[in-house]
Amino acid sequence: MKYSLFTLLLLTLVSCAVNRVIINSDGNVYSDLMDPGKVISGLPNLFVETVIDEREMKANIGLAKTGTLGDFSPIETSRPFQEEVKYVLEKQFLKKGFLISSASKNVLKINIHKFELRESPPRTVPERSYCNLGAKIHFYSVDEKRDVLISNVNIELSSPESFDATKYLDKTFVTCLAQLVSKLAIDPKVQDVLRFSYK
16 A cells, blocks of 8 residues: 555656646637738739748747646647748638748748747736747748748737636637738838738
């Protein structure tokens, strides 16, 4: 019996030590934090060629408060970070009315040097989750043989208040990247080269 109790305790400790929060990137965005615009004319197409992860710390994308003692657990994506980002960006572009195709002559490259999810400090009620994103955007037109846009983008957002911000980290993650898509969609240079109207 003592052996069984010891084994159970050991398994419990190990379980706590490896606890992780995995992001589900198929969730929705915070509509109140988003630009509601969409493509209203034209048929813009692009190819998200590469997402390069230039973060110094790549082990996770932040820490979440878990457990009754306010312990922190690493926040991770369900696939490699750059693949997760590319997946979400393509999905959000499609929702805005863009076509995504590897045959497109409008090529988008993104270098991410900062991406962090976090929550309100312990014993803060109500709670919020936060996202900080820093990236360099390189948009190139093969047909016109020129750079459409080279820009540094910084996004900071905080979620609406709740009593358990961990439950809404998925939404915060997706909204952060969706805001990046919106910044590109409203850029006049992008609209001119891709020949579309947005409202």
